[in-house]
Amino acid sequence: MGCSCCGDRVAVRPLIRGGSPMARRKGFLQQIAAVHREASRERDRREVANARARAAAEKELEREQQRRNRQRAVDDAEAERRRRAQEREARAVQKAIEAKARAAEVEARRIEREVQARTRERERAEASAERERLRAVREAQQEARRAAADHEAARKEQDRRHAEMMTEHVQDRVYRLEGVLQRRVVGAISAMSLSDSLPGLMALMDTAAEPGTSYEVLADDANRRLLVVVLAPGPTDVVPEHSTYKVRRAGGIAPVNRPDRERRQLYRNYLARLALRALRETFDAVEPGLLDQVWISVDVNAVDPATGQRGRRPMVTSKVDRALMDSINLDAPELDPGACVETVLRSHASRNAYEVEPVAPFTSHELCMFNIPGDQEESFAFDSRTDLLEMRPTDFEYLVRDLFLAMGLRGWHTTSSNDAGVDAVVVDPGEWTGGEVIVQAKRYSKAVERATVHELLGVMGEKHATRAILVTTAWVAPAGRRIIDANPRLQAIEGPELCHLVEQHLGRPVTIRHERIPPHWQTSPATRTSAQDE
Numbered sequence: 001m002g003c004s005c006c007g008d009r010v011a012v013r014p015l016i017r018g019g020s021p022m023a024r025r026k027g028f029l030q031q032i033a034a035v036h037r038e039a040s041r042e043r044d045r046r047e048v049a050n051a052r053a054r055a056a057a058e059k060e061l062e063r064e065q066q067r068r069n070r071q072r073a074v075d076d077a078e079a080e081r082r083r084r085a086q087e088r089e090a091r092a093v094q095k096a097i098e099a100k101a102r103a104a105e106v107e108a109r110r111i112e113r114e115v116q117a118r119t120r121e122r123e124r125a126e127a128s129a130e131r132e133r134l135r136a137v138r139e140a141q142q143e144a145r146r147a148a149a150d151h152e153a154a155r156k157e158q159d160r161r162h163a164e165m166m167t168e169h170v171q172d173r174v175y176r177l178e179g180v181l182q183r184r185v186v187g188a189i190s191a192m193s194l195s196d197s198l199p200g201l202m203a204l205m206d207t208a209a210e211p212g213t214s215y216e217v218l219a220d221d222a223n224r225r226l227l228v229v230v231l232a233p234g235p236t237d238v239v240p241e242h243s244t245y246k247v248r249r250a251g252g253i254a255p256v257n258r259p260d261r262e263r264r265q266l267y268r269n270y271l272a273r274l275a276l277r278a279l280r281e282t283f284d285a286v287e288p289g290l291l292d293q294v295w296i297s298v299d300v301n302a303v304d305p306a307t308g309q310r311g312r313r314p315m316v317t318s319k320v321d322r323a324l325m326d327s328i329n330l331d332a333p334e335l336d337p338g339a340c341v342e343t344v345l346r347s348h349a350s351r352n353a354y355e356v357e358p359v360a361p362f363t364s365h366e367l368c369m370f371n372i373p374g375d376q377e378e379s380f381a382f383d384s385r386t387d388l389l390e391m392r393p394t395d396f397e398y399l400v401r402d403l404f405l406a407m408g409l410r411g412w413h414t415t416s417s418n419d420a421g422v423d424a425v426v427v428d429p430g431e432w433t434g435g436e437v438i439v440q441a442k443r444y445s446k447a448v449e450r451a452t453v454h455e456l457l458g459v460m461g462e463k464h465a466t467r468a469i470l471v472t473t474a475w476v477a478p479a480g481r482r483i484i485d486a487n488p489r490l491q492a493i494e495g496p497e498l499c500h501l502v503e504q505h506l507g508r509p510v511t512i513r514h515e516r517i518p519p520h521w522q523t524s525p526a527t528r529t530s531a532q533d534e
Helices: 021-178 195-207 260-285 322-326 337-344 393-406 450-462 478-486 495-506 525-533
Strands: 214-220 225-232 242-247 253-257 293-303 310-321 410-414 424-428 435-442 467-472 490-493
Touching: 021 242, 021 253, 021 260, 021 410, 195 214, 195 260, 225 260, 260 293, 260 310, 260 322, 260 337, 293 322, 310 322, 393 410, 393 424, 393 435, 393 495, 435 450, 450 467, 450 478, 450 490, 467 495, 478 490, 490 495
Parallel strands: 225 293, 435 467, 467 490
Antiparallel strands: 214 225, 242 253, 293 310, 410 424, 424 435
């Protein structure tokens, strides 16, 4: 139970039961008194213990304060000692700095003296070098003037040779136009019928055909006559636009335009010579008992102004008997081919052949009398495009030559046959990319292998050429293409691009009929056309 005076809880023994109430009350009071006495004694003991604890805490606090005071005194003494040490160190550092400053000042004065001495020496050396430089400049200027004079003389000589070479090239083309009749072939064909003689006749005429020309022949066995169609190149393909080349005062060469009348006359006579040659070769090749008359049509591929479509336009048409042809001497130097065709053969000849103005063609009623061989139906369907794979090697080389000249390159020079496969060397007149260009033409039906490309790369290095161009009717194998991609100075013109360039620069529609088209050609318009033709 709790004590009323101190609040502590004390144990109270239970009351003794029994006895009178008074006795029980008295015993209870005695018990409470005992509890109070016990609580008082306990309180005294606690006070004594608390007093002792407070005294001990005060002593401990006093001892801690004394210890702290002693430690503070030690720290103050250490701080003073450190301060004095720092002052001594600062004084030493200051002295060292002053000593270094004095040494640096001495060194600076020494360096200044050395710099002044070196400056004077350098000035003397620069003055000597300037005198030497001025002397070298004067000598270089004199040498430059001499080199410029030599270079100018060499340039003029080079331009003169270039002009002579280009003039010679143009004259060679004119000579080829005038020598068409002299290059005709003579041969006899043995056949049982006129139709049987057609393959041999075509082969004979193709062996020496003029560059860019092709032939088509139809037979009329009943009337003993042949229809010969000569597909001739256009006027700009065979007649040189320029007559000569001259050296300009400012440098380089300049072409001299051929008179318009001369160009028209050259092309008129060229078509007449083609007609006379085809007639003579046909009559000479076929036996008189099989052939009495030849119908001839010299056609040119051109755009019809009325329709805008490209097609064949007849320039010369004629019907010639054997006896009339035998009366003409084609080897006479006085022979005028144009007058012979128009007056002697009484042909229908274009009045303006240079502008590709056509004459009236043979009528379909007349042509229906001729038999078209089954294996030549596509050819006689008048597909005007030339298959580059069927061209003779010399014709293909002439085509590539005319293409590069039309693209602005100059000085086509054919190399020897054993010159590592190089067909020609041309000159690019460009100011930055100009120089000698090696050309190699490959009329292939299969891929150009890596060895050919590698060989061309080696020849380009040996000849110190600016570029090398591989022209092919096929394509470059992947290994060769990697060599070309790794060498910017190498260029390949494959089949589709070649067809596009020929039509763009020469105006001649051509095609390439391969049995197998490589995958990377499938997107080319020119190749899609060729594939459809197959």
